[in-house]
Amino acid sequence: MNLHQTAVEREFGTQVTVKINGGDFTVDEGDTILTACTQAGIDTPTICYAENLTPVNACRVCVVEVEGNRTLVPSCSRPVEEAMVISTDSDRVKHSRKMVLEFLGTANDLSEAPQINEWSTEYGVDITRYAEGAERFDQPVKIQDNLYIRDYDKCVLCYKCVDACGEEAQFTFAIAMSGRGFDNRISTEFDVALPESACVYCGNCIAVCPTNALQFKTEFDLRQENNWREEEQTVTQTVCSYCGVGCNLELHVQDNQIVKVTSPADHEVTNGMLCIKGRFGWKYV
Amino acid sequence: MADLHLTIDNSTDAERISVDAVLAPDARVVIHESERLVRGGMARKNDRRHLLLPALHALQADIGWISAGGLNYISDVLQVPPAEAYGVATFYELFRTEDPGHSDSTVHVCMDTSCHIAGAEAFAQALEADGKQVHRGPCLGQCERAPAQFVQGRGAADSVPADADNIASPGAFLSIQRAAGDTGGLRLLANVGVVDPTSLVSYREHGGYVALEKALSMGGQAVIDEVRLAGLTGRGGAGFPTAIKWQGVADEQGRPKHVIANADESEPGTFKDRTLMENDPFALIEGLTIAGVSVGAENGWIYIRGEYPLATTRLTNAIEQARTAGLLGVDVMGSGFDFDIVLHTSAGRYICGEETALLNALEGKRANPRAKPPFPQVSGLWGKPTIVNNVETLCNLPGILAHGVGYRLVGTERSPGTRLFCLSGHVANPGVYEVPQGTTLGEMIEIAGGATGSTRAILMGGAAGSFIDADQLDMPLTGEDTRERGTTLGSGVITLFDDTVDFVLLLTRITEFFKSESCGQCVPCRVGTTRQHEVIVEMGVRGSLSEERNTLIDDMALAMADASICGLGHTAAGAVQSAIRLGLIGSAL
Numbered sequence: 107m108n109l110h111q112t113a114v115e116r117e118f119g120t121q122v123t124v125k126i127n128g129g130d131f132t133v134d135e136g137d138t139i140l141t142a143c144t145q146a147g148i149d150t151p152t153i154c155y156a157e158n159l160t161p162v163n164a165c166r167v168c169v170v171e172v173e174g175n176r177t178l179v180p181s182c183s184r185p186v187e188e189a190m191v192i193s194t195d196s197d198r199v200k201h202s203r204k205m206v207l208e209f210l211g212t213a214n215d216l217s218e219a220p221q222i223n224e225w226s227t228e229y230g231v232d233i234t235r236y237a238e239g240a241e242r243f244d245q246p247v248k249i250q251d252n253l254y255i256r257d258y259d260k261c262v263l264c265y266k267c268v269d270a271c272g273e274e275a276q277f278t279f280a281i282a283m284s285g286r287g288f289d290n291r292i293s294t295e296f297d298v299a300l301p302e303s304a305c306v307y308c309g310n311c312i313a314v315c316p317t318n319a320l321q322f323k324t325e326f327d328l329r330q331e332n333n334w335r336e337e338e339q340t341v342t343q344t345v346c347s348y349c350g351v352g353c354n355l356e357l358h359v360q361d362n363q364i365v366k367v368t369s370p371a372d373h374e375v376t377n378g379m380l381c382i383k384g385r386f387g388w389k390y391v
Numbered sequence: 392m393a394d395l396h397l398t399i400d401n402s403t404d405a406e407r408i409s410v411d412a413v414l415a416p417d418a419r420v421v422i423h424e425s426e427r428l429v430r431g432g433m434a435r436k437n438d439r440r441h442l443l444l445p446a447l448h449a450l451q452a453d454i455g456w457i458s459a460g461g462l463n464y465i466s467d468v469l470q471v472p473p474a475e476a477y478g479v480a481t482f483y484e485l486f487r488t489e490d491p492g493h494s495d496s497t498v499h500v501c502m503d504t505s506c507h508i509a510g511a512e513a514f515a516q517a518l519e520a521d522g523k524q525v526h527r528g529p530c531l532g533q534c535e536r537a538p539a540q541f542v543q544g545r546g547a548a549d550s551v552p553a554d555a556d557n558i559a560s561p562g563a564f565l566s567i568q569r570a571a572g573d574t575g576g577l578r579l580l581a582n583v584g585v586v587d588p589t590s591l592v593s594y595r596e597h598g599g600y601v602a603l604e605k606a607l608s609m610g611g612q613a614v615i616d617e618v619r620l621a622g623l624t625g626r627g628g629a630g631f632p633t634a635i636k637w638q639g640v641a642d643e644q645g646r647p648k649h650v651i652a653n654a655d656e657s658e659p660g661t662f663k664d665r666t667l668m669e670n671d672p673f674a675l676i677e678g679l680t681i682a683g684v685s686v687g688a689e690n691g692w693i694y695i696r697g698e699y700p701l702a703t704t705r706l707t708n709a710i711e712q713a714r715t716a717g718l719l720g721v722d723v724m725g726s727g728f729d730f731d732i733v734l735h736t737s738a739g740r741y742i743c744g745e746e747t748a749l750l751n752a753l754e755g756k757r758a759n760p761r762a763k764p765p766f767p768q769v770s771g772l773w774g775k776p777t778i779v780n781n782v783e784t785l786c787n788l789p790g791i792l793a794h795g796v797g798y799r800l801v802g803t804e805r806s807p808g809t810r811l812f813c814l815s816g817h818v819a820n821p822g823v824y825e826v827p828q829g830t831t832l833g834e835m836i837e838i839a840g841g842a843t844g845s846t847r848a849i850l851m852g853g854a855a856g857s858f859i860d861a862d863q864l865d866m867p868l869t870g871e872d873t874r875e876r877g878t879t880l881g882s883g884v885i886t887l888f889d890d891t892v893d894f895v896l897l898l899t900r901i902t903e904f905f906k907s908e909s910c911g912q913c914v915p916c917r918v919g920t921t922r923q924h925e926v927i928v929e930m931g932v933r934g935s936l937s938e939e940r941n942t943l944i945d946d947m948a949l950a951m952a953d954a955s956i957c958g959l960g961h962t963a964a965g966a967v968q969s970a971i972r973l974g975l976i977g978s979a980l
Contacts, residue, residue, distance in 0.1 A: 163762050166913050166954040177961065178953045183762055198953055202915070205950030209918035235943055237925040263911065272472075279472030280396070283757060283911075284481045286740075288921045290911035295398065295466075295473035296459045296488065304396030304472065 122188040127195055139170055139181035139192055148194050151203060151225040153210075153316050154264035155182040158377040159274050162265045167206045167225070170194045178202055204229040212236050213243045213288075215259040218318035218329075241288060247326075250299040253307050253386055255326040256292075260319035263290055267311035267320060275379045280304040281311065309385035313368055313378055324365045335360060346384040351375060353384050364388050395470055402464035409453035410465055413445045419468050437773075439469045441735070443755035447480050448697075448736060455494060455545045456487040471755070482757045482910075484528055484739030485543060485697050495524045497543040499698065503530040503659040504850060504886050505815040507900050509537035529741060529904055530659035530854075531698050534815035534886070535822045541698045549700040557669060557701060561589050578790040578809050579783065580825045583670040588705050591712040594673040600718060602792035606681045607726040611641060614685040614792070621791045621798040622807040627653055627744070627781030628852070628881045629958075630870045636778055639768035641686040643776035648688035650778045651753070651771075652679050652785055654695035654702070655737050655744040658853035659904065660884035663811040664782035666823045668695070668702035671786070672709040676732065678785030680719065681792065682778060683730040691732035692772070694749050697739050706734055741908035745957045746779040748910065759912040760957035781882070783811055801827035806869035810880075814839040816887040817846065826868070833864030835885065844889030848975055852881025854901050855962035857969035878969070894975040895931045898967055902927045905963040916960030919951040923964060927976075936977040944968065 120135040126146050133142040138161070143150050154165040163180035170181045173191035178198060193199060207226045211233035216222050248256040265283070272279050280303045284293040294303035312320040321329075328334040339360045346353040354373045358366040367385050371378035418439055446465045450457045457480050466473040480486050491497075500506075500515040511527075518525050518540070526543075533539035533553060542550045577583075587593035594600070606614045619634035640648055652675060656664040668675055679691045695703055710732050713719045721729050735753055737743050743752045747761035750772050771777020787808065791798045799807040806828035812835055815821040819840025826835060832849070836842055846861040857878045859866075866876055873880050888897070902924035911917040926944060930936050936944070948964030955961055971977040 163956070164913050166915050166956070169954045177955075180762065184764075198949075201946070202950045202954035205919070205946060206914045206954060209914050209922065209950075212922065213918050235939060236922055237929040237940075240925055241921055262914070263917070272475075278396075279474055282472070282474040282478040284474075284478045285911070286482055287907055287909040287911040288917055290917065293474065293477065295462060295477040298398055298459075302398055303474070 122186055124186050124190040124192060126192045133186055137186055139184050139186055140168060142186050143181060143194055150181055152182055153222065153262060154266060156266055156314055158371045159266060159269050164265055165206065167203055169199060169202050171196050171199050200229060204231055207231045208233055210262050212240050214262055216317060218260065219316060251301055252323055255321050255323055257319050258291060260317040261292060262317055264316060266314040267292060270310040270314045275310050276308050278304050278306050307382045307386065308380060310379045322366050328365060348383040348387060353380055355384055364391060395472060397463045397466060397473055398459060400459035400463055402460040406450060406454055406461040407464055409449045410446050410468065413449040414442055414468065418442050440471060440755035441753055442469055443471055443476060443479055447486055448738060451486050452544060456490055478757055482740065486738055493524060494545055496545045496547060497526050498523045499526045499528050499531060499541045499543060501531040501539040502527050502900060503904055504854065505534040505537040505660060506539050507897060508816060508888065508892055511538040514538040529908060530657060532656050532662045532665045534660050534662050534813060537815060551700060554701045561587055577825050579786055579811055582674060586671060588670050588672055589708055591673060591716055599673055600677055602789035603677050603680055604724060605792050606684060607724055611685040611687060614681065615641060618791060620796065623787055623791060625781055626783035633784055636768060637686050640776045640778050643769060645776045647690055648686060648776045649690045649692060649772040650679060650682045650688045652693040652782055653744060653746065653749055653779050654693050654782050655749060657696055657741040657744050658855060658882050658884060660815060660853040660886045661813050661882045663813050663823045663883055665699055665702055667782055667786050669705055672705040674786045674789055675782055676709050676713050678788040679732060680730055681788045682780060682785060684728045686778060689729055691730060692753060693732060693734045694737060694753055695734060696737045703736060710734060742910045742959055745959060749779060759910050803829040803869055805871055810883060812883045812885055814885050817843045817889040818887045819843055828869050829867045831864065832866045832868060835868060842887050844891065846887055847890040847892060848888050848973060850886040852879040853884040854904050854966055856881045856884060857965040858973055858975060860973055894970060898970050898976050899927050899931055901966045909959060913956045915951045916955040916963065919947050920963050923947055923967060
């Protein structure tokens, strides 16, 4: 796909030309390499990136090679520059992406992260080749109320929930990164239970979680019963009726019951974020 | 009260008194009923956030740990969300968030490289047998005194027992190995054992502050040009040309600007900055002031590691004396420039020495490195143009301004001037030495009294560096020459290991160091350093590395070097890979 024709038709902003995998592409100045790659029709794996959050470039699975840079660079956060020469399919890029996926596979339970598993297959991940007794990210599932569960075996420390809880959306700051190194954990202060913390149960942390470490209790219970049938679920779009803001809701329905509520990340009112009423206030339905 | 949510845990009188003692009355955030933290309060919250670390230090020192109630009090006073404050408290080596169950001081024992081979574990056990509360931890920056200890006081000041002689006779502390032979005299160490480090008068009697006066009369750009001509490069490890860094900040329009002395010396094997700060603290103050007035910065910071109590005392005293004498503060030396320095104490974390991690640490956040670009010169402390320079780099400035082009008379064309080296391990006289750049490794070791025993390998650049064979003694000690031979100078670390060393145990410790010092932010480093350590531990059990494990080590090393955010991950495999290459580990016994 040649972006050149479509790009020059744009009306606003300065544009720059970059080379991606040998082809020339013209993109808006200020765009990230990831955006440029997407426009160029190149799929890039991402885990900690979300379109409605500021990139933290922590997972490093989106790295690309940029000529003149000693190390690989995270495509999710690095802005394009004029005449940048980018490679997304070099051996170095493939190697680092594979290793990141492999590392996560050795540390975490990725059983409910199908997208990550697809990439792991694509990049040839082998999690069996590590030393015996490799330390894993083990923690018991935290069930402290009737709305959320937190299964940190699945947590890849992508910071999305922390940012959604904090300055990126909710400004509640109930959870933050704690600890150090491999023992880093998402936690409330002194790991107090959520109901004792600042948590307001907006569920925005669940909405951004890429590995299902954070789940609706409804989903968790159905999964425990072996009765979570995502493929059979219908999604109904509606507008939240609690106040006049006009948040779009997506009601996920299974067996005539609402099992999960989300909002589109690209919705101009919500950016994917909701409050407790929109997220959980549907028991009367 | 704003909408900050705190748990029900109450602080004690002792905790409140402790925190209040370190926070100025105006540090307390007052948020009015009508104000929401989200807008009005947020700016002020960030404004005071850098006081979080001093407040946590106060609780740790006075109470012995940081309780839920104590944390609540700090969170309330500074309006920092308690979950974030907890995240910061749990980030540092010197902070405890669980009741230790005793009221004794804690003796930190270094377990790294030089101390490791000097019997650190036996030393720790002996202290324990003596009834001491021992914490085994990373390098304490006293490698010449291996095995090293640092006493974290409880209701008493922190101390290092080995500092006693220096404290007793500060003006004549000569036991540092300072001589560079007949190689053109000392510059960086010239004042050590000559100038009384507690006296500004003594410093000025020996030529102190002549350089700052000169800098002020020359003007900032002329100073930067002088530094460029001198060819000064960073002494922290990366070796970046100092003048280029400075020019970047001088050309920035953003205000205020900051200059920071990186005194978080934590690379195993490094203790040169401690030596400078303890014995010539005014040189750092003067150097930092020169940097500040040259780039037009109003604010100077020294971020010093928490395990350097004597250096902290001496610097605090030096700052006060300089301020009283009009060498800091409003209208420095009558020049019209305002410049002052704040000393900020870390709490034990190798990663804080990474310049962008240091910025976050100063701001009171978890010291995670930031993505670059933007570089600190453009967006540094609180998003403002910022210089971060190593202590030794800054201490070069008075000499450069005093000598002018004479600075280049020693050293090599590409690496002019002198440089400090930290020799430790199996060498006759461990210590800090100043020699012209380009001195060979063999000459350097001879100056330090020669190797003891039969040298099996030399670790260049510390844990983040690499091992070389003892047949590299002809290697000139410059950045470019070491690079050419596939190794590094790093922060001037030269650690010798004789043929009695169990390298499997040594590498087990080095990999453990990286595992526990990784900030954990990015996947390649967080998991990579852990998996690397596990492979080395497994090798210790099996006795050798299989072909498959060798491949795995290389695969992990490449990903850590390529995809990690910062230098910690980039260099975390260097020691392991070089040790395998040299046959120190890996082959069957």
